[in-house]
Each structure stands twice: as C-alpha cells, then as structure tokens.
Amino acid sequence: MEFDQTWLTSEVVERSIGGKSFYFDDLPEENEVSLRLRSEILGWGRARITSDKEDAEIILRVRPGVLATDESYRLESSEGVISVIGNTSRGILYGFYSMVRRMINHQGLNFESTPSQPIRMIDHWDQIDGTIERGYAGESLFFGQYGKNSNPDRKEFSVRDVVGDPFRRDYQRVEFYARMLSSIGINAVSLNNVNVRGLATFLITDPLLDGVADIAQIFTSFGIKTYLAINWEAPKRIKQIKTSDPLDQEVRDFWKEIARNIYNRIPDFGGFVVKADSEGEPGPYQYKRTHADGANMLAEAVEPYGGHIFWRTFVYNSRQDWRDRSTDRAKASSENFLPLDGQFKENVSLQIKFGPIDFQTSEPLTPLFGGLKRTNQVMEFQITAEYLGHQIDINYIVPQWKKVISFDTKYRDVGDSVASCILKEHAIDPEKTGFTSVGNVGMDYNWTGNKLSQANLYGYGRLSWDNELTPEEILDEWINQTFLSIQPKYRKTIYEIMITSNETYKKYNAPLGIGFMVVPSSHYGVSVNGYEYDRWGTYHFADRNGVGVDRSVATGTGFSGLYSDEVARMYEDPATTPDDVLLFFHHVPYTHVLQSGETVIQHIYNTHFDGYEGVLDYIKKWSTLEGVIDEIDYSNVARRLQLQKQNALEWRDQINTYFYRMSGIADEHNRTIYE
C-alpha cells in the first residue's frame, strides 16, 4: 500500500547523503538501535557503510559519557568529513537525522544538541476496532483490518465487537511512522486510547500482548519506548477480582503479575497511561482512595523493571448543572491534585493538559504548572485537531504551543515558564518530565488527512526537543524538507498561509478565550449555544449586556486566585487580563474596551470578518500552486479549503448575528450582519 513520504521523501534524503560513505567508529556494542541505524543509512538513505575509515565521508562515533545526556548528539564537520557523536546509539541516531535535516536546510554542521524535554511522547487514541477517537485521518495504524481504511470520524466512540485478530499488522507502515517520529526526536508512544473500551482492556495480557510486542519491537529500534493505556477496572475484567481498590492486596498482586508478564515479553516497555475518575471512567475515588494511592500502586508494580506511570489530571465533574455557578470546571484539576503534591512516587508523572479546560483555541496555562512543587509533570498537547478544525481547516498549531510553554508564571523573579524550568525544577525526578500529545496520524494516504497537518506532528516533535526553536524556524524547516523541489517563491506562499493559519482559525472561532461554541460531540463547526445548557461545565453566559465567565476572586469562581500572586493580580482585573483570554476570566459588557483599543463587540465583528477574508486569501494563494506541487497534495488542500471557507462563513455569520441580536450594537463599518 502506498503512502506519502512526508518530510522524509527519498528525493530529499538523496540530495544530502545519497551515495555517501558512512563509517562506524568504535561502536562499543551492537544493539537494536545501531542495527536500525545501519539499515537507515543503507535503505532509507541510499548511502554506503564502509569498513575503511579513510574512505568515510561521515563517521558515527559512540563515546559514552561525552555529552550531557544519552540522547544528546554532536555534529562536527572538518576537512570534508562529518562526525556524528553521541554517548549511545540513540544519540547518534538522533544526530544522523539532525545531520540530514541540517544539510537540507543549509544549517551549519558544527552543532551540539541536548533535548529540552526528557519525555517527548505521542499518545494514540486508537481503538481496538481500528477507529480513532478524535481521529481525522482514517483508521488506526496499529489496529483494524489489513488493507482496510475508512474515515471513521464518528460522533461517538463506543467500540465495535472485534472478531479475530485486532491487529492491522501493516509493519511497513508502522516502520515508516517510527522513522517519522524518531527523525523529530519522539522517544515514547502509547498505542491505545485512554478510554480503554472493549477488548482493549486485554492488551496487557496474552495473547494480545504478542501483537503489542511486535509493534514495540519496531519502535524500540528507533529509540522509542512503547506504553499502553490501561483500564482501571482491569483486575475485575481480566481476573474477576471483586474490586479495583488500589490498597487491596489481590489488586496489587494482579498488577505486579501483569507487569512481570509484560516486561518478560517487552524488556524496554515504557509503562502505563491512566485516565481515571474522568468523564465516566472508573478510578480510585470509587474506593475512597486518592489518585496518589492509585498511581503509586501501579508505579510499584512496574518499578522493578524501570517502568513508568502517566497519570492524567483531566479529572472533573462531568455531570454539572448549568444553573450552578459555584462549580467551575477550570478549578477541578487543581482542586483534585494540588493537595496531593509530593505524594506521588518517583516513577509517576502527572499528565496535565496545558489549559485548565480542554485544548481550546485560546486558554490560559493551567495553574497546576507552578502550583505543583514536588511532582513529576508532563504537559499534554493535542496535535489531532479536535477543536482546531479537524484537519479540514488549515491550522499550524505550533505558535499556540510556543506561547503556552513560554508563559511566565512569575513564581520567581526571573522567568519561570514550563519551557525554561518549571517541569524540571518542580520534579522529584527531572528525567520523568516533558511533553506528551495526542497524535494526529491515521491510515490515510498522507497520514494526517490534510497534507499540511503533517507540520503539526513535525513541529510538536521539534519543539519538544528544542524549546528554543521558534514556530517560524520549525515551519521553514518543514516546508523546505516537504516541498524541496519547488521554487522559493512558492515555498514562501505555503509559509505565508501556514504561519498565519492558527491566528486565522482563532479569529473566526469562539472569541476572546470563551471557548466551546462548537457543535456538540463532533466539535467541528459553530454552535454558539451548543454547550451552553449542557453538563460539561462549558458556558459563555452571554446575555443582552455582556459575555464571559467571571472567574475572579472578588466576584467570581475564584479560579484566578490559583496562580502566583503576580499572575493572579493580572487575571483578577479585566484591565490587565490579556485580550485573548479576557472572557475566560471575566464577564464584561459588550462595550468594554480591550487592550487593543477596540470594544468587545467590535472585536468580535472585526475578527470574524477578518477570519473569513483570511480563508478567501488562502484559497487565492493556494491556487497559485496548481501544477507547481504534486497534484495529490494540491487538490487535497484545495478541497479542504473549500470546506474551510464554508466553515469560516458559518462561524462568522452565526457568531456575528448571535451577538448582534444580543447586544443590538451595529458594526462600526456597516458590513453585513444578518438580523
């Protein structure tokens, strides 16, 4: 089965290393990774491996302890010979991909790099029946029928019965995917959805574990650890134990046995990812235990093998009543986890969504970051575009992520962001910190539904490795590698579309950080009141006078008080709250003047007209690429742009009309707002 070669097309690679001679210098020990590296050089790189050092153009050198970490690498170039140096095979594997990338991008080859984040992970929400929860690019790479791919963007995610082998076993595709991940520095994947439904509960046991091991073997060779999401009630479902109480001895023994068996089959298995007590999933609360009790119990089970637990903090009451103003979903994860700070074991990491709600177009950083002082933390992103246009609308998300990780929490005098120090300095084991993200690939030809969405996977990996990279640099790299053969002016066109696309999308969506004005369940398209009277705690409270959620300490839910004093002061006052999260923190009149100088209502109108115009401009720009880039890629994006145009139009008109009907305030520029 054919598939798109992404930023790793042979053409690209050949231009840099095709035919070149590589030499392994003093490899202390051959292992899966060094073997893989040899095959990458020969197969993917179409280069040679020589046994004569004098003949070598590129020398790969493993030198334990030379660099800062076992993932670090150093490139040196002198007298026509390039050296790639690392403490381990993994180090030189990363160095090898880096060298190729830097060659293509005309960056210097004297360069040393250590990853900013020790953990750089992808969470798959793939289901055992081949569907993917919030997947917009076809079926799972891991599960499903060989040769079959539908686009199961369903509105609900129950799992169908699986008859026979649930594994897809398309190992060629998995291998290429592992190459994609390794080339951008990803070092961990979780294979299955955190909502562990149906047969997926049994992935941790025989015979399904065999299929997991087959996949893990491929990832291992690319330096990537494999994890599984577990069902909290596995003791009941797998072994008919009457409880899942984490302090029950039978339950503890169950998990130890499970771990022993897994590590027996997969020695470098990563560990477990857990969604517990969340959105209807079971968890320790039902036994009156804490999340620390739950996480630590699992941590003990995998500890003898160097295993690791990701425990998600996405815990909130998902049966709220819109009438009840005292409950605030934004506060839930802090309320649940701040009291447990310091109680988690060394091999537990809390997996914390970057915002306090749920991957919206604009959200503040959750106050858990900085609030937790002695807990390993992993920041969770979402590459798959659940709220960001379903990989139909063009949306290069890296600028948003960059802004989030750079936010200064002001816990110290000097800058104190997630990217700079919070994750490491507030950890009990800094190696157990980093980034994770819900993946965006599927069995579609181009992996991500929209060709341009590949840039988000690429960008997530690159940013995780190097927090100092800018979205602009990353995009430049991706476009260079992906569209190597076209003229610079056309690459510039693609760049201009993509670099503004996150802002454009944000413009025609829910305004000023209010969020959730989306079609329920699907989360694509506008529905101003779709969640306004629902049970999920996602309200805008718009009335004829104003809009927004009062989360101030003085008059609201008190959420803003969860931040450091200085940040709390900023968010407490509408005048100092940044425009793009104003309505997240405050209920203000439509005539409230933003920091931008516009009123709220005029901002709504302006951004929504602008957003739609932006899409029209993309269509015009993209049309200049016809005949220039590959026809498949051209029409893939062109078709989606037509859908995006329709989407932006509905957002523009429904939002404008809704707020016009509410406020009665006309547009200053007399553009058409339907009555």
Add this chain to the structure above:
Amino acid sequence: MEFDQTWLTSEVVERSIGGKSFYFDDLPEENEVSLRLRSEILGWGRARITSDKEDAEIILRVRPGVLATDESYRLESSEGVISVIGNTSRGILYGFYSMVRRMINHQGLNFESTPSQPIRMIDHWDQIDGTIERGYAGESLFFGQYGKNSNPDRKEFSVRDVVGDPFRRDYQRVEFYARMLSSIGINAVSLNNVNVRGLATFLITDPLLDGVADIAQIFTSFGIKTYLAINWEAPKRIKQIKTSDPLDQEVRDFWKEIARNIYNRIPDFGGFVVKADSEGEPGPYQYKRTHADGANMLAEAVEPYGGHIFWRTFVYNSRQDWRDRSTDRAKASSENFLPLDGQFKENVSLQIKFGPIDFQTSEPLTPLFGGLKRTNQVMEFQITAEYLGHQIDINYIVPQWKKVISFDTKYRDVGDSVASCILKEHAIDPEKTGFTSVGNVGMDYNWTGNKLSQANLYGYGRLSWDNELTPEEILDEWINQTFLSIQPKYRKTIYEIMITSNETYKKYNAPLGIGFMVVPSSHYGVSVNGYEYDRWGTYHFADRNGVGVDRSVATGTGFSGLYSDEVARMYEDPATTPDDVLLFFHHVPYTHVLQSGETVIQHIYNTHFDGYEGVLDYIKKWSTLEGVIDEIDYSNVARRLQLQKQNALEWRDQINTYFYRMSGIADEHNRTIYE
C-alpha cells in the same frame, strides 16, 4: 409473547357480551369480513352464535342500501333484542364494536352512525430492518426478527442490511392490532416508512410481496385496506431502467406491471403512498415534471384495479439558508400544489399535514385546506409523539386535533372547516378524502411505550369516524374501557391528568406557536437555538428586542395572505392573531401585550413555571393510583413521569433563562430565573 390488551381486554368484553347469543340474519354472502366477525364473536367476545333466531339476543343484519354508506351501521334495541344493521359485513363489524363500546360506556343502543371521513388511515413509518422512524415503542410489528424487540429510538434512520426474511411474522400480534384498528373504525394502513430505504424498495415485487400479502390478508378480514409506500426510483432500482421520468413509456409500463402483479396477489390492495421531492427523496422535479404528472402516472397504473394514490404535499427546500429571509418553508406546500389544483386524477389524494410546517405543538391550519378547490385531500396527523414528548411525556393530543379540524377557514359565510365540509366539497371524488396519521405502536408490551399513549391511537380513530365527538367524550370512553374495574374517583384522576396534558406539554415547550426549539434530530428536549442556524427553515429570530417570524403581507414573507380574506386579515394583524400562533405570524417585542392581557415575556415565564408545576401535580395525582391499577401500568407511567419532570424542568429553565438573558426583563413574580 404476551402483550397488553389495551381498551379491548377480555374482561371488558365479557361484561358486555360474554355468553350472549348472536344470530346472523339473511347474510347475503359470506366473505372474509363476515368470517372474521364470526370469529370475533366466538373468540374475542366469548359469546355464542345461534342458528335459532328465537334464541338470539343480538341479531346481525346485512341489508344492502339501507344506510347512507357501506360503512354505516345502525343499532336498534327493543324488547331485549339488539339489532346491528349495515349495508355490508363491514357495516355490521363496525356496528358490533360500537355496540360493545356503547354497552361499556352506558350509552344508548338505539343509534345510527356514518363515518365523517371516508378515509381513516394509519401510516406506518416502519423500516425493513425492524426499526421505526420516529417510533417510541420498540420495533415494527411487521418487520424484524421474531421474538426480538429493542427500542431503536436512534438519532438517524438509515437502514441496516437485512439478512434473510425481513418479515417478523408474529401474526397473533398483527391480528390483535387489526382488531384495535377496526374497533375504532380505521379502514386503511400503509405498512412501511415513506422514506423507502434499502430492501423496502422491493416490497412491491416478488418474493417480498408474499410477506405483504400475508399481512394484508389479516387486515382485509377486519375491513382494512393495505397500502405500501413506494420509492420513486423503483424503476431504476428494481428494473435498471435509466430514468424514473413519469412521462417515459418504459417507466409507465414498469408501474403498470408492478400494479398488475400486486393486485394479482392482493385483490383489495389499497395503493401507494408517495413522498417525492422532499427532504432529499427523489421525485418528478428531477425530470422537470410536475407532481401531477407523477401522481397521475401512478394513478393510471392502479386505476384498473380500483387502486388509489396518496401523494404527500410535504415538499419544501430543505437546504435553506438562515440568512435568507425571502424563503419561507410555511409557504412551500402552497407554492408547490396550489397551481396544480384540478390537475390530479380522481384516484389521487393529496396528503397534507395539518399545519404548514411539521406537527408542532401549536401551528395554524395550512392554507392548502380551502385553497385547493378541486382536489381530493387527506389531512395528515402524527400520533407518534415526535415533537410531543416521545411517549415519555404524557400528552393526550386529541384536543389539539379537534381544534385543527374545527378551524373556520371563512371561505363561505357559514362555518367552513375541514371537519364540516372542506374535504368533501373541494374534492373531485369525496370518497377519496379523509384523515391519515403516522402511527404510534411498536412491539413494546403495551404497544405505545407509555400506556396512556394508547388513548391517542384510540382517539385518532374515534375522531376520524365522528368529527363531532369531543376530546372529553373520547377520553371518557377510553378510560372507561381501559380501566373498567377501578373506582370512578380513580378514573377521574386519570382523566384530570390526561385532559390537561396537551396544554401542559405546550406550556413548557416553545412558546406562542414559534416551534422547533428542540434538540436537533431527536426532537426530544429543549434546545432554543438547536435549529436556529440550520438548513430546515425553522427559525425564531429572537433578539434583544423581540421574537417571532414576520409572515405578514405588509412587512413579512406574505404567508398570511394565502388564507381566505377574512382569515388573512386576522393573521395579518398581531392584535387579532390568536395568542397561540402569534409568534408563528409576527415578530413582536417582548413587551407586546397578548390577547390574554399578559406581555409576551411574562407569558413565557408564566407558562413555563406553570407547565413544570403541572407535571409535579401529575406525579402527585398518579401516585394515588399505586395499588389501584395494574402494577405494570402504574410503574410504566410513574417512571415516565420522572423523566417528564426532568424534561419540563430543562424546558422551563432554559427557555426562561434564554429569554431573560435576551430581554433583560425580570419576572413579575420574582420566581427563580437563572441568569
């Protein structure tokens, strides 16, 4: 399989005729109906048939031509002997059921009756896979697996693949159903959904036609004609003809052959029901033909056999744009069908929903009635409670229907309502006029999900037979027959709940005739803006100043001008438009004073608080029946009342909050409206 015996429980029957002796006097000819009548007397009635006239307590007498129609009957009682007289066996069958009913209800037995409406039909929206579109009482009686019943109240109605025999073949159940229908005077049923999906297209051909014939045979014996809904594209799908153009000779021949084959198997087959050019269904428009062309072509095919075509007028552009104020769905059926008046053949009836939109809680009579002058017309109702509470909420609908059929269209000086004369006087064949309705039964134990919903089926039949009956009389009858053995005070309790239930439901729903503030697709529960920006032409246009659709001639869509001069004048002016359809015709300020003396906004608040209180009162009243009525019936309704309470609460609070946020006007009585 057991099922509820509805208003026809043996206990009821035995009290009136059990053990009595019947005598058939001079039956001119034995036929299916007279045979059935004999078996009804012996089996269901537990009575005797004597061959000795002197011994007879009840004499059945067929006398051709004595009464006004072949369905009419006369009861005479003198000197202890009751006579049931009719022109035909059908007449005495109806007379027989009437006699039983009148005995139970202590009504006199000197009585003559002729049906008000010649056609008294039930349309089933049953699908070939056993599901029912808009069904709230389990699976189809006709299709599905024997012994299997789920409650497939799905949000969409695509049809699953059927493997093997699609017919349920539970003939005991079908027979009881036919008895239910015949006992209330129904004389026609259509078996399958008007959206003819999947295998259902082939019901009109062998081998599926055999299964239809088996069902039809049962209905025939109860005096009920069987119809089928057809797929307009059957020529293409069944015989691979390239077109479905009604003027194409091959297409015409196809339908003639289909008809010949059907009537060969089912000599008294009724004919076809057609939904064409509607909500995505195919139709004559795609060949630039008129609906008269389409209907007449089918009518010609069945004409040699006395067959008959029901052609639905539910034709509108279902891809509207909410921005476009020039299109008005309410006008669509008039625009499509008024120009064709007089062009339909004698054996075609237009099937016209009573309101111009779609079975809402409050709608004006569609102006097609009275507007069409020379066309056979059938008025369509919906017994299944699509917009009326899904047979969860208690809703005795007969008062609404009675109001609709009694509406005076003022085309003449004297009263000119559907019930009194429009259908007959505007027809080219008065025998081809009457009522039809979407049925509400399924395989649930009690047929209708909610036991009390049986009264709607009962009431529809009774009202169709006798348009003069009041909702109060009909309900009285139904309660007497259904709850015969309980004390009158308890029957009164049931009566008090049911007689107010339609009004109560209306109170907590969309106010003042605005309609469609329901959860999209499912149509149960409140969603004020659920359809506001959708493509179905169902908008409320609420803004901070007012609410409603301006359908006046002077400033609106002009819909009100489609009525007779006097009615048009009434609807043109908000001051004379009845309150319960005010917002259907006008966009008025929240402070507009209704004929009731309340303002619009205060009316909204008052009715929504009242509606919820009404439900609380029902719960209290119903609880007094515990231990009094059958436990199954008691808890069936008690459970639903809890759901109804929740539903009424959400309607109350979401509607009140929505309009409070919009209008900013406080409740005069300071009740709690959430901000």
